[in-house]
Amino acid sequence: MNTKQDNEVQEKYVIPGDKIATTEEYLAGKNTTESGGDILSAVYGTVYFDEANLTVSVINSKKKISAKVGDVVYGQVTKIDRGNAVLNISAIYQTDKGLVPFNKEAMLRLPRPNGRGDDQMSGLAIGDLVRGKISRTGRSLEVSMFGKHFGVLKTLCHRCRNPMVLxxxxxxxxxxxxxxxxxxxxxxxSVMVFGDVNEGK
Ligand SMILES: [Zn+2]
Known part of the structure; x- marks a missing residue:
């Protein structure tokens, strides 16, 4: 029954500056730097140990990620204009990859404001930190905030810049x-873990 022969791949996600090994154990490979006997990651990515050559590298997963409809994203609202908002995505969550850095702009779709349109789109302001869901891919990305798990995670008071409380x-x-x-x-x-998003349907 158990014919699993794949190497036990342990996905370890690191950010720049994370210690991934020591120079006594491994040689510093791609996307790493050495500092005082330690090997540190120089990028966001996944650690890769090459046991044959005894090198350790960090695979920068940024290039491999392509957004799929339904993926959960995190980002900040950078622009609001006539019923459209621009979301500067900084991370994406995919079931098989976890939360990974992802830098791209997307159009943020919003529930239509009721009544007359204000300068400030109802339900959103520039600077808001948002959890959304990819609703369209292709030439440009679109993100929606429909569903109770999606929307603003953090916002500052328009007047004094204090974080606003519920x-x-x-x-x-x-x-x-x-x-x-x-x-x-x-x-x-009460957002504690950014990756804790998978139940958002
Ligand atoms: Zn205030």
Whole structure:
């Protein structure tokens, strides 16, 4: 039954500066640097130990990632213009790869604001940290925030730049004693692990 012959590949995800081995154990390979007997990662990626040549490298997974519809992404709103927002994606979550860096701009689709359009699109503001879901790929990416697990994860008060807290289902600034309206994710204010997103359907 058990015919598994693949090498036990242990995916270890590192960020620049992470110690991945010592120079006594391995030679520094691709995308690594040495510092005082340690081998550090120079990039975001996955550690690869070449036991035959005793080198350790970091595979920069950035190039291999292509966004698929349904992937969960994290990013920051950089622009809002006439009912469209631009999301600067910084990480993407894929079931088989986990959370990996991914830098790309996407169009962020929003629930249509009710009534007249304001400058500030209802439910979103520039600078908001957002969890979204890829809704379209191709020439340009589109991200939606539909579903309770998707939306704003962190936002600052428009007036004083304090982080806004959840109060009575809305967002409130303790400092200015004012509220703002956002399309927030269901774990606003208690997002502990960024990769903890897979139940978002
Ligand atoms: Zn404030």
């Amino acid at each position: 109060k009575d289902g809305g967002l409130y600034c303790d400092n200015c004693e004012r509220t703002e309206s956002r399309k927030i994710a269901d774990d606003y204010g």
